[in-house]
Amino acid sequence: MFKALIVEKEGDGPAVARVAELAEDRLPSGNVTVAVEYSTLNYKDGLCLSAAGGGLVRTYPHVPGIDFAGTVEASEDARYAPGDRVVLTGWRVGEVHWGGYAQKARVKADWLVPLPDGLSTRQAMAVGxxxxxxxxxxxxxxxxxxxxxxxxxxxxxxxxxxxxxxxxxxxxxxxxxxxxxxxxxxxxxxxxxxxxxxxxxxxxxxxxxxxxxxxxxxxxxxxxxxxxxxxxxxxxxxxxxxxxxxxxxxxxxxxxxxxxxxxxxxxxxIDSVMQPYDNRLRAWDRIARDLPMDKLEAMIRPAALADLPALGAAILKGEVQGRVVVDVNA
Missing domain, CATH: 3.40.50.720 (NAD(P)-binding Rossmann-like Domain)
Known part of the structure; x- marks a missing residue:
């Protein structure tokens, strides 16, 4: 079992988000399972958490969260092994596919990027x-x-x-x-x-x-x-x-x-969703090298899964400053 923020919708009624315990067999298909440590909040997440789904969510129940960082738990792909630290952004994860607002995620290996040395999973999601x-x-x-x-x-x-x-x-x-x-x-x-x-x-x-x-x-x-x-x-x-x-x-x-x-x-x-792998690596390496970590820390607003429905509404109103970092294990 793992904890997730799941959005459910019945018929023509509004979508409702709640924190729930899910069985691992609820995870979507994919060849890498990640123990998620941190996610974050973006404008798209606010839309996915809204009562109407923002036109992004196609099927319910749904786990939002368009990015996450964590540690590989299991892998069927030779590029990743248990214990590897990884980050995911884009690829319609959190929109069409189940996302990072959960303690576990299962995705395609092609969607992941190795986390650069010197960058923690928390910092990676402060970047997001x-x-x-x-x-x-x-x-x-x-x-x-x-x-x-x-x-x-x-x-x-x-x-x-x-x-x-x-x-x-x-x-x-x-x-x-x-x-x-x-x-x-x-x-x-x-x-x-x-x-x-x-x-x-x-x-x-x-x-x-x-x-x-x-x-x-x-x-x-x-x-x-x-x-x-x-x-x-x-x-x-x-x-x-x-x-x-x-x-x-x-x-x-x-x-x-x-x-x-x-x-x-x-x-x-500038599109980050379908960005080619090599340019993603180049960007993350530049982030690790060129982004001042003290400035990054000053942007962070910590949150837990239960805080996200209210924060999602706030970001749609332009009321969120800086970067919300979600500790999915809090």
């Missing part, structure tokens, strides 16, 4: 999908020519999970970070992560008719999308890039081609 996405965004910006001497880098939705890690990473790498937030109470938190300046969300929320404004930003990690992204595109420096990681402000993009054809701006889409 959000932090991996932030690292992939920073790597993409660097691959397209961004260096610290080019100028200020903008991070939108900076107090959220992706934004927090992106801010800390960029600052540690020597970039001048401008952090966008709509919550004035997060200013001290963001400056402690390394932000050089705070940009009120209202300064970028209003759309303008001009397709181009003054060249301001050398790069951007954008978690907001929508009208704010459209505004930011018109403020990018010549040849600069925007790494798009989210759509908290909406999926529509009310812009024109002008920033792209007159300033050579690059719009880089």
């Amino acid at each position: 999908t959000a932090g991996l996405t932030a690292m992939l965004a920073v790597m993409a910006l660097e691959d397209h020519g961004l260096t610290p001497d080019k100028g200020d880098v903008l991070v939108t939705g900076a107090a959220g999970g992706v934004g927090s890690v992106a801010t800390a990473l960029l600052a540690h790498l020597g970039y001048a970070v401008a952090a966008v937030t709509g919550r004035p109470e997060t200013e001290v938190y963001l400056r402690d992560l390394g932000a050089d300046r705070i940009v009120p969300r209202a300064d970028l929320a209003e759309t303008v008719k001009r397709p181009l404004e003054s060249e301001t930003w050398a790069g951007c990690v954008d978690a907001v999308g929508g009208a704010m992204l459209a505004r930011v595109l018109g403020q990018m420096r010549y040849g600069a890039s925007v790494a798009v990681v989210g759509l908290a402000g909406g999926a529509a993009l009310p812009t024109s081609v002008i920033p792209f054809i007159l300033r050579g701006v690059n719009l880089l889409g």
Whole structure:
């Protein structure tokens, strides 16, 4: 038997989450069984925990949790042996497939990544999908020519999970970070992560008719999308890039081609779900090397499985700061 947060739904009624004891034969198919130690909370998890399932959950009962870290308990794949420490993010785990909000998980070996030396399972989930996405965004910006001497880098939705890690990473790498937030109470938190300046969300929320404004930003990690992204595109420096990681402000993009054809701006889409294995390894190695662990610790909000329904509702309202780390054994 093992403990899990299971979401159940009867007929057309709302989905309801509860902590329950499950038998191991309830685990899904897969060739690696992992004793999960930590998971985390992402926006997608909030959707999966909601009464409607956010359009992500296909079948009930369901165990959410789109990422987890732990130790291999049993393996039918030669790449992993009992005792190996592993991390999983993406692959629709926690959405289509049962996820990490449990003391045990069974998955395909192809979905796992060995945990880098020097990174604990708790730290791995303080990073989680959000932090991996932030690292992939920073790597993409660097691959397209961004260096610290080019100028200020903008991070939108900076107090959220992706934004927090992106801010800390960029600052540690020597970039001048401008952090966008709509919550004035997060200013001290963001400056402690390394932000050089705070940009009120209202300064970028209003759309303008001009397709181009003054060249301001050398790069951007954008978690907001929508009208704010459209505004930011018109403020990018010549040849600069925007790494798009989210759509908290909406999926529509009310812009024109002008920033792209007159300033050579690059719009880089960042996907962490189906990311190739080699790039995942590269990102996790960079995280272990380049993410300051003291800053990571400052982002952590500890939680247990029983806390997740309330936290899931809070993250959908934009009320969660930093990174929620879930001890599934608490």
